[in-house]
Amino acid sequence: MTELSEKILSSYQARKTKKQKTAFIEFMKSEIPSLRVEEGGFLKSRNLVVGDVKRARVVLGAHYDTCAVLPFPNLITPKNFPFLILYGILIALPFIALMVGTELLLNYLTDNFYFAYYTALLVFLVSYFGVFMLGFPNKHTVNDNTSGVITLCEMMEICREQGIHDIAFVFFDNEEMGLIGSSYFRKLHKSEMKDTLLINFDCVSDGDHMLFVLNKPASERYEKAFAEAFVSSEKKTVHLEKAQNTYYPSDQKGFPVSVAVSAMKKARVLGLYLDRIHTKKDTVMDETNLAYICDGTTRLLTKLSENIP
Numbered sequence: 061m062t063e064l065s066e067k068i069l070s071s072y073q074a075r076k077t078k079k080q081k082t083a084f085i086e087f088m089k090s091e092i093p094s095l096r097v098e099e100g101g102f103l104k105s106r107n108l109v110v111g112d113v114k115r116a117r118v119v120l121g122a123h124y125d126t127c128a129v130l131p132f133p134n135l136i137t138p139k140n141f142p143f144l145i146l147y148g149i150l151i152a153l154p155f156i157a158l159m160v161g162t163e164l165l166l167n168y169l170t171d172n173f174y175f176a177y178y179t180a181l182l183v184f185l186v187s188y189f190g191v192f193m194l195g196f197p198n199k200h201t202v203n204d205n206t207s208g209v210i211t212l213c214e215m216m217e218i219c220r221e222q223g224i225h226d227i228a229f230v231f232f233d234n235e236e237m238g239l240i241g242s243s244y245f246r247k248l249h250k251s252e253m254k255d256t257l258l259i260n261f262d263c264v265s266d267g268d269h270m271l272f273v274l275n276k277p278a279s280e281r282y283e284k285a286f287a288e289a290f291v292s293s294e295k296k297t298v299h300l301e302k303a304q305n306t307y308y309p310s311d312q313k314g315f316p317v318s319v320a321v322s323a324m325k326k327a328r329v330l331g332l333y334l335d336r337i338h339t340k341k342d343t344v345m346d347e348t349n350l351a352y353i354c355d356g357t358t359r360l361l362t363k364l365s366e367n368i369p
């Protein structure tokens with residue numbers, strides 16, 4: 061890992077509050093003088109951009125904002141839809157119980173149906189979104205998404221050393237609030253991103269199964285290049301999947317030509333899964349993942365630049 065990556069890992073893991081983000085941004089500006097802040101949109105997102113998006117052939121992205129700490133893991137099973145639905149219901153149950161309890165109690169106390177109904181609904185929304193979005197910042201965010209941030213930093217250094225040009229880098233804000241920073245970036249760079257490949261790294265440091273989710277245009281144009289650049293090894297298994305039948309909710313969503321990269325674990329019944337994120341156990345930085353992803357991405361970028369007419 062570069063010195064920059066080490067510093068981010070040791071001193072800038074919590075990036076949720078405005079103050080924490082500002083400290084991170086100031087640090088990044090001091091380390092990378094060409095870094096620009098693009099601020100605007102809903103929640104005044106601050107995306108950090110390095111390089112010229114207009115001229116870029118490929119844009120590498122990763123969200124830098126981090127989440128609230130949750131009492132339960134945010135389990136994601138990209139290929140197991142029944143489990144995803146069941147788990148979603150299971151998590152919502154306590155909030156629904158709270159809502160129903162509130163309504164019954166208020167109905168009993170006030171005998172006013174509308175008051176009880178709307179107050180209970182408000183209690184549900186505030187408690188649900190409060191826990192997920194407005195809770196205490198998680199201090200441990202190694203996988204989600206310090207790993208993606210570090211991947212971009214490492215790739216910046218590799219591209220500089222190897223003279224790979226025409227690559228832009230963007231650190232998205234407010235992914236955890238609903239992919240808000242990346243949607244502002246897309247609005248700002250709409251025509252520039254129409255034909256440009258976006259590769260987004262989110263949760264890449266905990267798990268030996270490398271998952272690549274390609275949307276339709278990306279799979280038509282780049283599937284072969286990805287398959288050649290990322291080959292399964294003794295330790296790492298590659299899964300090239302299509303976005304139409306794979307659930308991976310991150311910033312690549314909505315971009316015209318996009319690929320999501322993440323690291324998964326695999327179990328017999330669950331299939332590919334991601335655990336530990338959004339909890340205090342999010343502490344795993346498998347550097348062999350970082351090396352694997354950076355090597356493959358470098359091969360891919362080199363290959364794509366050879367194919368430029």
Ligand SMILES: [Zn+2]
Pocket residue numbers: 123204205235262263310
């Ligand atoms: Zn994430």
